[in-house]
Amino acid sequence: MSTTLFSRDDTGPETDFVPHNSHWGAFSARWKEGRLEVRPHPADPDPNGILQNFPAALRHRARVAQPMIRRGWLEQGPGPDPRRGRDEFVPVSWGKALDLLGGELARVRDGHGPGAVFGGSYGWSSAGRFHHAQSQVHRFLNTAMGGYVRSVNSYSSGASSVLVPHIIGDYEDLTKRNVSWEQVAEHSDLVLAFGGMALKNSMIAGGGISRHVERGAMARARARGCEFVLVGPLRADLPDEAGAEWISSEPGTDTALMLALVHTLVAEGLHDRAFLDRYTVGWAMFERYLLGETDNQPKDAAWAAPLTGVPAETIVDLARRLAGKRVLVVVSHSLQRARFGEQPVWMGAVLASALGQIGLPGGGFGYALGAIAYYGRRTNAVPMPTLPQGRNGIRDYIPVARIADMLLHPGAPYRYNGETRTYPDIRLVYWAGGNPFHHHQDLDRLRQAFARVDTLVVHELGLTATARHADFILPCTMTLEREDIGGNTHDPLLVPMRPVAEPFGEARDDYAIFADLAERLGRREAFTEGRTTRQWLEHLYEPTRAALKEQGLPAPDFETFWAGDGFDLPQQADDGGRLRAFRADPDQAPLVTPSGRIEIFSETIASFGEATCPGHAAWLGPANCPSAPAPLHLVANQPATRLHSQLDFGGHSMDAKHRDREVARMHPADAAVRGIADGDIIRLFNERGACLAGVHLTEDIRQGVIQLPTGAWYDPVDPVEGKPMCVHGNPNVLTQDVGTSNLAQGCTGQLTTVEVERFTGNLPPIRAFDPL
Structure with a gap:
């Protein structure tokens, strides 16, 4: 299959198909008769349609053609300015841009120290191992500035990546070397997926992916007799190939449902006491809570039914079906992207422990399996090319989702992972290869936060909202315009990424930009x-x-590698990682936890004294519970037609929009009471803001829930009074900017509450992709 979506006269000379790579799949591309043609890697059994974004995006009007400086900064110099995002830009030469920026970097470094610089960026900018913008900007700040304040964790797994080391030990091992898709296909009897395993998520892998195997693995498992049970509000969170039973539940109530399942197992003597005694600590204390001995409330099915919207008899029947089978409990990333998001992850581990399945092939706890393509894969047996970032002279950091708090409240204390920390005073933010106006919540608050800094620098290939809020916009190349090496540690293919097109306008590689800036800083x-x-x-x-x-394998020199189409690297055995070894001998292969066991009760977490994350998994009550004036749950999940907000102007992404706007999905019954018809433009709103979207009505979503994917480029209309309205459909104008808990301070952008109405006014045009 190949895709041809773009034609221009200035695309350069024709080329043969050359290999390349992206986070959503390996591919090859060429110019032919003035058109860009893209075709997926021939070994990929389930190619990703996101590849179809490339042709239209390569020379789109949203590309940045030359350096630009915000007029207010150019005329008045650095300093806080509420006009960011509303000011006009002045095109300048590269020499002037780099001279001015070099002077500003020196001013901040010498006058305030590198601790006044925040090195932003996120790891998804390029599948290349060298032109990885996050690595480039961090290397530059380390070598030329003496360091920077960094962020830790991710928006995707902010709660789980802090919690898991306390209760299981090794986060990387749990997600990448524990339960594989091969094991699911061959061994699992029942896969219980809280939040599902949506293929739109597992189509993506940092560094690239050559073979999308998830759909095929689920189909093979089902053909063998494996049952799939999906718990969540969206039927599409498992593919048709899984043939899943759908248990439609209220968003944010998975912890309550898991508690009730374990209660049934205990009440009926179906739990694995021998496993709990040998491999876990803290069961007795948790069991007292489970049975209601500590609070006079047994966490049984009758208790959980009104919370979850799942009938008690359904919960009891499911618990009985789990006992005695090779059960894999999966908890998706989405569940922990909400208030108290640590709890469903912890409770998933408790449920898998109660079933006694952890460490068995195709059984146990498959946290986030399906969340990303390199989970559930074998690990490569040789190192991957990696750009060294140098030593950071600044030890200060923030949890990644707390950037607005940091900029709005310098010097304020906050709790994180048992410590009381203090937000640094940031004067300059340097962002390369990321768009926080996609990842972050409460975007009006983020706009206010960015207005507080002296200078915001952005490297971008397109005019994202982050670029439009910058003081310096430095145009960078797209992956197709540069050479690199593509691959990731859990996919065998190593790809020579040869360029297909000349750089757009005056765009430069991040490396070239940083090299010239470093020269200005000596x-x-x-x-x-x-x-x-x-x-x-x-x-x-x-x-x-x-x-x-060294392993006696074919080892082509660089010239041979570069001239070819890539080759497969050797991979390690699918041995189940630490958890398999732990099950075989917990004394000789303990987990990396304080007890060496699975911590059902954590004395460490309990000692922190955090009411938002106690010492064992618990139901902490509903958060963002729908009520007037916001009676609907909003699920703001990841998009299917792009990676986050990348190339939102690409053909595949644009084809999925309705009247140029992102499409929300809601139940026909919810639409009927609001006078909404399929295909209408709707307004979603709450106390934080509003956005417009197209609407599709479907019974594959739970009543009382509306779903709007993230990633539409933020396109605000500023009102005379009140909050801005995004006319393009970015749901993060609606989400709440609070942490999951004082333990992890993770992102809570998955769930919020809204009201919805049919939009009857004059439809504003989309300006997100317009040139400056």
Whole structure:
């Protein structure tokens, strides 16, 4: 299959198909008769349609053609300015932009210290191992500025990545080396998926993916007789191939449902006492809570039914079906992207422990399986090319989702993972390869936060909302316009990413931009180590080649690799990782927890004294419970037609919009009482803001729930009074900017509450992709 969506006269000379890579799949591309053609890797059994975004995006009007500086900054210099995001920009030469920016970086470094610089960015900008914008900007700030304030964790797994080390030990091992898709296909009897395993998520992998295997694995498991049970408000969170039973539940109540399942197992003597005694600590204390001995409320099915919207008899029947089978309990990332998001992750581990399945092939706790394509895969047996970032001289950091708090409240204390920390005083924010106006919540609050800094610098290929709020916009190349090496640690294919097109306008690689900036700061040699891009690629490839040679495997030199189409690396055995070894001998292979066991009760977490995350998994009450004036749950999940907000202007993404707006999905009964018909434009609103979206009515969503994916580029209309309205359909104008708990301070952007009405006014045009 190939895709041809774009034609221009200035695309450069024709080329043969050349190999390339993206986070959503390996592919090849060429110019042919003035058109860009893209075709997926021939070994991919289930290619990702997001590849179809490339042709229309490559020369789109939203691309940034030359350096620009915000007029207010150019005329008045650095400082807080509420006009950010509303001011006009002045095109300048690269020389002027870099001279002014170099001077500003030196001013902040020398006058305030590198601790006044926040190095933003996120890891999804490029599948290339060298032109990885996050690595490039961090290397630059380390070598040229002496360091920077960093962020830790991610918007996707902010709660779980802090919790899991306390209760199971090794987060990477749990997600990447525990239960594989091969095991599901061959061994699982029942997969109980809280929040599902949506293919739109597992189509993505940092560094690239050559073979999308999830759909096929589920189909093979089902053909063998494996049952799939989906718990959640969206039927589409498991594919048709799984043939899943759908238990429609209220959003945010998974912890209550899991508690009731375990209560039934205990009450009927179906839990695995031997496993709990040998492999866990704290069961007795948790059991007292479960049975209601500590609060006079047994967490039984009758208690859970009105909370979850699942009949008590359904809960009891499901618990009985789990006993004695090879059961895999899956908890999706989405569940912990909400207030008290630590609890469903912890409770998933407790449920799997009560069933005694942890450490068995195809059984136990498959946290986040299906959340991303490199979960559930084998690990490569040789190192991958990786750009060293240097040493950060600043030890300060923030949880990634607390950026607005940091900028709005410098010096304020906050709790994180048992510590009381203090937000740093940030003067300059440097962002390359990321769009916080996609990831973050309460976007009007984020706008206010960015207005507080002296200078905001953004490297971008397109005019995202983050770029439009910047002081400096430095145009960077798209992956198709540069050379790199593609691959990730859990996919065998290593790809020479040869360029297909000339850079757009005056766009430069991040590396070239940082090299010239480093020169202005007297640190060019420290940043570049005297290497060109090609010399860096050769240097980064060498450890991989040497490891292949050491194992007696074919080890092509760089020139041979670069001229070819890529090759497969060896992979390690599917051995179940630490949890398999732990089950085999918990004394000789303990977990990396304080007790060496699975911690059903954590003395460490209990000692923190956090009411928002006690010492064992617990039901902490509904958060964002729908009521007037916001009577509907909003599920703001990941999009199917792009990676986050990347290339939102691409053909595949645009084809899925309705009247140029993102599409929400709601139940026909909820629409009927509001006078809404399929295909209408609707207004979603709450106390934080409003947005417009198209609407599709479907019974594959729970009544009382509306779903609007993230990723539509923020396009606000500023009212005379009140909050801005995004006319394009970005749900993060509606989500609440609070942490999951004082333990993890993770992102809570998955769930909020809204009201919805049919939009009857004059429909505002979409300006998100317009040139400045």
